Amino acid sequence: MTDTLKFDAIVIGAGAGGCHAAARLAAAGQHTLLVDDHDYLGGRAGTEIIDGHRVNIGAIALEPGGAFEDTFELCGAKLDIREPSPAAVFFIDRKVVDVRKGGLGFLLNGLTKQASRVLDQFAKARTGNMPDGRESTEDWLQRYTKNETVHAVFRNLCAAIFAMNSNEIPARAFLTYFTQKGAFKRFGFHPEGTMGAWTALAGAVERLGGEVWLSSPAEKIEVSGGRARAVLIRRNGGDVVRVEARTIIFNGGPKALVGLVGEDALGADYVRQTAEILKPSANIVFNFASREDLMPGVPGIMTFGKTKHGRLCNMANLTATCPEIAPEGWHQYVGYAVPHPAIGDFDSDAEVALSHEDLRDQFPGFDDKVKMLSIRVMRDDWPAQRTGAGYDMDVATPVAGLWCVGDAVKDYGNGGTQACAVSARIAVDAALDAQAAAAQAG
Numbered sequence: 001m002t003d004t005l006k007f008d009a010i011v012i013g014a015g016a017g018g019c020h021a022a023a024r025l026a027a028a029g030q031h032t033l034l035v036d037d038h039d040y041l042g043g044r045a046g047t048e049i050i051d052g053h054r055v056n057i058g059a060i061a062l063e064p065g066g067a068f069e070d071t072f073e074l075c076g077a078k079l080d081i082r083e084p085s086p087a088a089v090f091f092i093d094r095k096v097v098d099v100r101k102g103g104l105g106f107l108l109n110g111l112t113k114q115a116s117r118v119l120d121q122f123a124k125a126r127t128g129n130m131p132d133g134r135e136s137t138e139d140w141l142q143r144y145t146k147n148e149t150v151h152a153v154f155r156n157l158c159a160a161i162f163a164m165n166s167n168e169i170p171a172r173a174f175l176t177y178f179t180q181k182g183a184f185k186r187f188g189f190h191p192e193g194t195m196g197a198w199t200a201l202a203g204a205v206e207r208l209g210g211e212v213w214l215s216s217p218a219e220k221i222e223v224s225g226g227r228a229r230a231v232l233i234r235r236n237g238g239d240v241v242r243v244e245a246r247t248i249i250f251n252g253g254p255k256a257l258v259g260l261v262g263e264d265a266l267g268a269d270y271v272r273q274t275a276e277i278l279k280p281s282a283n284i285v286f287n288f289a290s291r292e293d294l295m296p297g298v299p300g301i302m303t304f305g306k307t308k309h310g311r312l313c314n315m316a317n318l319t320a321t322c323p324e325i326a327p328e329g330w331h332q333y334v335g336y337a338v339p340h341p342a343i344g345d346f347d348s349d350a351e352v353a354l355s356h357e358d359l360r361d362q363f364p365g366f367d368d369k370v371k372m373l374s375i376r377v378m379r380d381d382w383p384a385q386r387t388g389a390g391y392d393m394d395v396a397t398p399v400a401g402l403w404c405v406g407d408a409v410k411d412y413g414n415g416g417t418q419a420c421a422v423s424a425r426i427a428v429d430a431a432l433d434a435q436a437a438a439a440q441a442g
């Protein structure tokens, strides 16, 4: 151990939630340290370069508005995203269905005579009349229609947005998202890859007087008298530095927090919650490029209807709005599949093979047309979501001065990077209130 340093706030983890938290703290005048164990920003929403292509590890679609855009405004960072139009379409029986005018209602009316029964339930949900949190989306939908294509569309919406199958996500969480959250009605892609958003926020942290240390794992959070006091950080693979702060925010999820803080300090109930509540969900990501335009007239994201094996759920056209992410002459796409089950154990190789076949079936001649850039299974400790919607823990921890942010502590029924931004807003507001209360108490 070489040094003890002092900051007002330390954020451990520069994923979406960590970057939002650090930027908000810095914007509030806190001398802030943001650390991550990787050599890049963004965690599961980072970007890597493969064969000259900017390839996103996780998130691609960033929602303007809400807590997400608010962070950028607060810290003076530029949110440089390009919104495709139409943003979202459906691909049913190999035909594009543009729902700009009539939304989901237009699609359902074209698929089943029972559309109004389903749409009535959305109307009820808008007034707060929801199924209880135990019924799955599939069971809920089954009460109103048996139409297989409608079930496939709902399954693929669940898979695309939450990385869960429709028999895994509670209908209450699904309807909460579609009737009360952003629901990706508007989204954009970042021209530098999703990483560009985190570079902007981390840049703001530094501009506002804070520091960002990459390749620097936090090894221990010191707790005494029920309060978090300091973090031991192995800075850039070298010596361990002890950093004291009044506020400590962790972005690696409550389960990993137990390893950093210890079971005694967090208490048996918190440790039990990490085992019983959290349900990490998985997805499979195909990044590929083609000389041929595989999604003509579709510059955003398309959600599939029935597919051969029911794995593939949606696919995005990235170069239509952001041509600079690929070398000249290439169209770049990402296709997502969700395994069966998405929560719990599955055979990765078998699920990748079935998902790949779904892609080949939707796009005849697929193998001849594409250059595969990467196939990645997101699961276990590096999942699609650290917990599925409806199965979240709290941002607060039992230790004073210590909060979690990220996609294991989402607000109910939320998902993705917008939910991570909301968790950061809640954690930072609580941290600033706690500091103010402590200052007043003397």
Ligand SMILES: Cc1cc2nc3c(=O)[nH]c(=O)nc-3n(C[C@H](O)[C@H](O)[C@H](O)COP(=O)(O)OP(=O)(O)OC[C@H]3O[C@@H](n4cnc5c(N)ncnc54)[C@H](O)[C@@H]3O)c2cc1C
Pocket: 012, 013, 014, 015, 016, 017, 018, 035, 036, 037, 038, 042, 043, 044, 045, 057, 058, 059, 060, 061, 062, 063, 216, 217, 218, 219, 251, 252, 256, 260, 283, 285, 378, 383, 384, 385, 386, 405, 406, 407, 408, 415, 416, 417, 418, 420
């Ligand atoms: C394939 C895929 C597609 C997706 N698509 C979208 C999308 O289009 N739109 C959307 O909004 N969301 C999407 N998501 C979800 C979104 O990417 C995630 O919800 C979000 O990135 C999770 O961020 P997080 O804040 O939980 O942090 P994480 O990404 O988990 O990052 C946490 C960081 O903390 C670091 N860390 C952990 N422990 C330590 C430690 N002890 N010391 C230092 N560092 C530590 C980790 O290494 C990591 O870098 C997608 C996800 C996947 C996988």
